[in-house]
Structures are given as structure tokens and as C-alpha cells.
Amino acid sequence: MKSKLLPFLAFALILTASIAFIHAADDKDKKSEPKVISVCPISGDDAEIKEERFRTVGNYKVYFCCGRCRVKFDDLSDTEKLEKVKKAEATQDGKK
Secondary structure (H helix, E strand, O other): OHHHHHHHHHHHHHHHHHHHHHHHHHHHHHHHOOEEEOEOOOOOOEOOOOOOOEEEEOOEEEEOOOHHHHHHHHOOOHHHHHHHHHHHHHHHHHHO
8 A cells, every 4th residue: 555655645746846846936037027117216207218218226127207317316325226216116006
């Protein structure tokens, strides 16, 4: 009886491990794409989605309403930038 149960348990274990591995790979792919922030972190206005008008901060692709705001953003410290981006993210998520 035990010899018939062992292959079944081994198969179940391999199947479970394979499914967990696939889900972990999917989660990794989702984390690698930056989240787009379409609210200007400086003014709070809607940002223009133009490729020449963005900055990458952590896992965020941040757009700005104008070039002046982008320059002001560039002058901030990394900590200040992340704080502004998180505020803009909350504003953006609240609009949905």
C-alpha cells in the first residue's frame, strides 16, 4: 500500500512546487515594469505623457505637466523626490 502511495505523493509535491514557481515568476515580471505616474508631483496637475518629459524614480515612471516642474523636481533630494511621487501616486489612485 505504501509503495503505491509514494509515487502519487511525489507527483503532487512536484506539481505544487511547479505552480508556486510559475506564480513567483509572474509576480517578478509584474514588479519589473515601472508604475506610470500621470499626475505632476510638483503642481498636482494632470501630466502630459511625453517621452522627453519624464523621470524614473525607484519603480515609478513620473511625468510632469511642464518643463519647469521637471527642473524643480530634478533639484530635489532623492528622499524628497520619492515623497512627492508617493503623494502624486495617491492623488492619481484617488481619481480612478
